[in-house]
Amino acid sequence: MSRTVVITGLGATTPLGGDVASTWQGLLEGRSGVHALTEDWAEQLPTRFAARVVTEPTEVVPRHEARRMDRASQLAVVAGLEAWADAGFGLGEENDLDRERLAVSIGTGIGGLHSLLENWDVMKERGVRRVSPFTIPMLMANAPASQIGLRIGAKAGVHTPVSACASSNEALAQGLTIVRDGRADVCVVGGTEGVVHPLPIAAFGQMQALSRRNDEPERASRPWDVDRDGFVLGEGAVVLVLETLEHATARGAKIYGTLAGAGISADSHDIVQPDPTGTGQASAMARALADAQLSAGDIAHVNAHATSTPQGDITEAGSIRKALGENNHAIVTGTKSMTGHLLGAAGALESLATVLALRHRQVPPTINLENPEPDLGIDIAANTARSLPEGDLAALNNSFGFGGPNVAIAFTNANVTGA
Structure with a gap:
């Protein structure tokens, strides 16, 4: 059985805004989210700018929860909860949503890099006993999907495609298949990344992959321009709620469009x-x-x-x-x-x-x-x-x-x- 799959919820935290509305407004206005890095560690790098999120995730996620999550998971939870609410769902058992028919697929290219590197530094400087017992559940690639799944009660599967920079579109493709094939009525899909850190910037720099337009970072990302010299590292998370047209119509959901293929x-x-x-x-x-x-x-x-x-x-x-x-x-x-x-x-x-x-x-x-x-x-x-x-x-x-x-x-x- 093949079913029509529609989009009923959107969530975002990006370099242009802390939600979908501000992100979309920034896109239409042609606003750059790229800015100079101000940390001391940036001074040694050939690229000293990046596109960071406008809203720190700890402004949304309670600090006691954020402490047990990598930045990638924090960002995913922010976007995920916005998308879930936008779709008209709650976190409890209301809406008569069958959690056995609810799935998640959130892609990430690198995962919990901050947690890995921070706890390695802790171990070197302060010893084994100071390493966080949450290190592994923070750094594992499926942590962002799992953190969303835990909050919304997904029981039809929690998945994590890892395909470098194609990861989150692969998550959308997987979600489409899950819903279309009848394995779930609703699937929360998207992607997250939070690796604005000296090591990836240095590593991408060594590959000659990053722009080095340090004197005007807002003009550094310039697709198809003859003067382009590499990409600009960004961070953020975006989540979409997919569901069958029948399911969405039955509950009177707002529909943004159709994920057709x-x-x-x-x-x-x-x-x-x-x-x-x-x-x-x-x-x-x-x-x-x-x-x-x-x-x-x-x-x-x-x-x-x-x-x-x-x-x-x-x-x-x-x-x-x-x-x-x-x-x-x-x-x-x-x-x-x-x-x-x-x-x-x-x-x-x-x-x-x-x-x-x-x-x-x-x-x-x-x-x-x-x-x-x-x-x-x-x-x-x-x-x-x-x-x-x-x-x-x-x-x-x-x-x-x-x-x-x-x-x-x-x-x-x-x-x-x-x-």
């Missing part, structure tokens, strides 16, 4: 670099279209992976043309220009932006695009938001990761209510 592929090319032919990326998009029963001509918008890396942006432009056709009419944007790259949470954030773009018929801009690469062959929403036409709309969101995973998610504005 997902496509997954692998480059099998390199542990870091994308396949320059873009074949795997195009395959993921084509598979998403087929899964959603859409044609290339149906796609009005693509929220691209667009990390602001020299090779990656060129490859993706080619893969979009390959998947949608040289004469496609899709408006393309790269919202990492504003948010930085949230790694394992990037796909969820950009899926949220895609859902809201369809709902409000507004595509957020790609900022800092001053000198576009020649001959890209795609229609980019450069520096200002663009309007989408009236009528039925469909869009794609792309996420690609180290190791070669490619995930494309297809959304439509079918079944929208309360717009």
Whole structure:
């Protein structure tokens, strides 16, 4: 049995805002969430800026609970609880929600890095007995999904896709399958990442992957611009609530849109670099279209992976043309220009932006695009938001990761209510 899967709740804590409304407003305004790092440790690094969340999670999560969670879990709980409430659910047994029919899938690319490194420092400096007994449940990759699952009482499964920067879009794909196949009526999906720390910044820097535009960090993330020099590390979490159309309609839920399909592929090319032919990326998009029963001509918008890396942006432009056709009419944007790259949470954030773009018929801009690469062959929403036409709309969101995973998610504005 295949069932229609709709989005009924959204939650976010990002470099643009502490909730969905402020994040969406920041995206439409073309506001940068990238700022200089002020810690002493940043002085030794070649990149001294990042995109941090606006609202510290401890402003939302009680401190006694936050102390037993890594930053990745704290961020996930903030976004998860907003999405759960937005969907109209409570934390108790109200709403007649069968918890045996409730699942969770939250992706992360790196997981509880802060807890690992902090407790290693504690052990070196103060001895074994000072290591927190919560270290393992804080650092394990499935902790964010589990922390959300514990709070909402999910009993149909709690899952954690780990596919580098494609992790949270893979979580959406998994949630789609779980609900569509009848294993759950509701699935909470998304991603989280909280690794703004000297070690990952240094490590990405050693790979020559990060921008070094320290004199103007707000202009550092510039997808498709000829002067781009790498991505900007970001942090945050975004969560979406998926459920069957039948279940949502029966309880009178607000519906943001439809998660219509997902496509997954692998480059099998390199542990870091994308396949320059873009074949795997195009395959993921084509598979998403087929899964959603859409044609290339149906796609009005693509929220691209667009990390602001020299090779990656060129490859993706080619893969979009390959998947949608040289004469496609899709408006393309790269919202990492504003948010930085949230790694394992990037796909969820950009899926949220895609859902809201369809709902409000507004595509957020790609900022800092001053000198576009020649001959890209795609229609980019450069520096200002663009309007989408009236009528039925469909869009794609792309996420690609180290190791070669490619995930494309297809959304439509079918079944929208309360717009």
